[in-house]
Amino acid sequence: MMKHIPVLLDAVMDTLGNVHGLRILDATFGAGGYTRAFLDGGASVVAFDRDPNVFDDANFIKHQFGERFEFVARPFSTMGELNDAFDAIVFDLGISSMQIDNPERGFSFRADAALDMRMSGAGPTICDMFEQWSAGDIAKILREYGDVRPAVAIANAIKQKVPKTTFELRDLIHNPRDVAPVFQALRIALNDEMGELERALMAVPDLLKVGGKCICVTFHSLEDRIVKNTFRDWTGVAGDPRLPNVSRPRFELIRARTPDKKEIDRNSRARSAHMRGVVKSY
């Protein structure tokens, strides 16, 4: 299985500057690529991940870095429960190469496996949800999260004979171009990826120290829109300038970045990545 290559890590490190002595929240530990770069730079890190398959890597890093590293095995939407303050909060969203490349996780249409798609390995699988959702629910998911044109036809086909494996799902999609968007849309819905992001972002302003930065790397246009609109709201760009705004923490936008050709050539998963950031100015 391919090890996860961190995306836009140079841009993130460049945006953070010297991290020595900083306290950083890594919302998406994954293979620990970002976390390790922060720790190597001399920061202390609190890292979240809801996937139990990353626990071994997290333990390994814990042995190496001791008190400078703490792992939280929970969804990042619960970060508001932390009684802590950070110099930076970093999200590297979506799924990791380990998740997509492991056929048993049922995320990929490239290998035949049981339809699962649970990031945390707990709760109902996508297959269970096909029984619970109506054809209308499924069509809405395919349209909203995948921009899938034949959403209704695919949703009806799913409800007619619920697919149990990745290949059964793949085979009921007529146009091969729709396969990847269908799989991605279902994964996003099952794991409530947009809701998780919205809830986590709500906690960020209070968790950041003055001068602290929030950086988000996104891979999906809806994710990117949530981040862009939230940051706009915090910086006051979208707000009504006539309204008093004294109690809201003030933020400034940091230059957005996308991967250059060299990074995309080296790592095709970087293709759709966007990095956005804000700094809390007072």
Ligand SMILES: C[S@@+](CC[C@H](N)C(=O)[O-])C[C@H]1O[C@@H](n2cnc3c(N)ncnc32)[C@H](O)[C@@H]1O
């Ligand atoms: C793209 S990977 C992160 C890769 C990491 N930056 C690295 O360099 O190795 C995304 C990770 O975030 C985790 N994740 C996604 N949504 C999450 C959520 N709501 N709560 C906690 N972890 C989440 C996934 O399980 C996955 O391991």
